[in-house]
Amino acid sequence: MVQKPATIQDVARKANVSTATVSRVLTSPARVAPETRETVLGAIRATGYRVNLAARNLRMQRAGAVLVLIPDLRIPFYSGLLAGISEGFAGSEYAVLISDTNTNPLKTETLAGYFSDGRVDGAICLDGKITQTSLDLCTAQGADKHIVFLCEWAESTDFPVIASDNAEGARLAMRHLFELGHRRIAHVTGPEGNVLTTARRQGMMDERTSLGLPASSEHIIRGDFSLDSGHAAARRILAMAERPTAVFCSADMVAFGLIAGLEAGGLKVPHDISVVGFDDIEMAEFSIPALTTIRQDRNVLGRRSAEALLQRLANPNTPRTTEPLVPVELVIRDSTAPPPA
Numbered sequence: 001m002v003q004k005p006a007t008i009q010d011v012a013r014k015a016n017v018s019t020a021t022v023s024r025v026l027t028s029p030a031r032v033a034p035e036t037r038e039t040v041l042g043a044i045r046a047t048g049y050r051v052n053l054a055a056r057n058l059r060m061q062r063a064g065a066v067l068v069l070i071p072d073l074r075i076p077f078y079s080g081l082l083a084g085i086s087e088g089f090a091g092s093e094y095a096v097l098i099s100d101t102n103t104n105p106l107k108t109e110t111l112a113g114y115f116s117d118g119r120v121d122g123a124i125c126l127d128g129k130i131t132q133t134s135l136d137l138c139t140a141q142g143a144d145k146h147i148v149f150l151c152e153w154a155e156s157t158d159f160p161v162i163a164s165d166n167a168e169g170a171r172l173a174m175r176h177l178f179e180l181g182h183r184r185i186a187h188v189t190g191p192e193g194n195v196l197t198t199a200r201r202q203g204m205m206d207e208r209t210s211l212g213l214p215a216s217s218e219h220i221i222r223g224d225f226s227l228d229s230g231h232a233a234a235r236r237i238l239a240m241a242e243r244p245t246a247v248f249c250s251a252d253m254v255a256f257g258l259i260a261g262l263e264a265g266g267l268k269v270p271h272d273i274s275v276v277g278f279d280d281i282e283m284a285e286f287s288i289p290a291l292t293t294i295r296q297d298r299n300v301l302g303r304r305s306a307e308a309l310l311q312r313l314a315n316p317n318t319p320r321t322t323e324p325l326v327p328v329e330l331v332i333r334d335s336t337a338p339p340p341a
Contacts, residue, residue, distance in 0.1 A: 005082035006047035018315040065095045066309060067114055067123040069130070071152070075225070075253070076281045077298070078126065081150065083126060084302020092310060093150050094121065100174050101127045112137035121146060122309045125159075128152030128195050135159075145316040150305040152195055160312070162305040162323055166196055169294035169328040170203030170248070171210075176292070176330055177246045181338045182274060184217035186244035188233045196240045200250050200278065219244050227257035234261025237273075245273060245339035252277035252284050252293055259287070259335065270337035282332055289334035301326055 012019045017040060025032050025040040068085060070078050089096055111134050114120045125147060135157050138144050153161040177185050187204050190197035208215050221236055223229035224300040237243055255277035257271050269275050269289055277284060280295035312318055
């Protein structure tokens with residue numbers, strides 16, 4: 001004989017309380033006295049009662065899901081962020097859905113449609129290329145209160161942003177190379193128009209000024225956070241009459257492509273030229289040579305974005321505050337050394 005699943009009435013009888021009290025423990029535990037709360041939780045465990053989330057979500061007119069918009073799931077950097085986001089939502093009543101905006105680009109009305117169709121309650125956006133019109137549509141229906149940007153952001157909007165101190169990371173990289181004795185330091189940027197490209201380039205330029213280093217336009221090379229752009233930058237450097245003795249790359253993937261290209265052209269890293277990356281993805285520690293880089297705490301970034309969104313979902317009228325930047329760290333490994341004599 002199949003045993004019937006426990007009901008909220010079974011829990012109430014077991015705990016000797018009303019069903020309203022059981023409901024409050026499940027939805028607003030802070031409103032219930034600690035002793036009563038523990039009694040009800042014990043009754044839930046004893047009866048094996050499980051909340052019918054589908055019914056609750058329908059009653060509360062919510063989807064019970066949040067959307068994470070990723071620019072390109074093939075990029076290893078995002079794995080650590082997703083792990084942090086998953087941790088942040090663990091224990092909540094929200095499922096995490098992922099959309100790759102590289103393989104499935106958002107149309108103007110798509111993001112707002114996710115909200116108006118009742119498919120999601122909130123969104124964490126890692127794609128800074130979302131159009132102003134798309135965000136305006138979200139704002140018009142009040143969904144802007146349920147959107148948080150992570151790492152990248154749309155500059156002309158006023159959404160909460162969880163991000164690392166990108167400019168400080170660039171300053172740390174430049175200072176490290178300067179202290180090793182390098183004076184001709186090149187920089188391979190991220191894609192033009194990207195907010196991370198701007199922040200890291202500005203930090204790099206500010207530190208140059210602070211250290212009294214000249215900024216040769218030839219040594220500022222446009223990239224796009226990819227292996228290919230690093231490899232292309234290596235060809236540019238190999239063809240220079242006056243090569244840099246060190247290169248600060250806007251991302252670890254760029255650094256890996258650069259090192260491969262330089263070594264294919266006969267230059268050894270770091271014997272002939274030093275290389276610094278940005279991100280500290282898992283491969284950085286195990287590449288040859290192991291990569292000196294700027295570490296972003298991706299787990300903390302992901303968790304903070306989840307916490308910020310949960311707070312806004314619980315109280316959509318939470319005042320907009322400026323989120324503190326997550327600190328970065330210089331990790332020194334084998335790809336940097338003093339310049340050749």
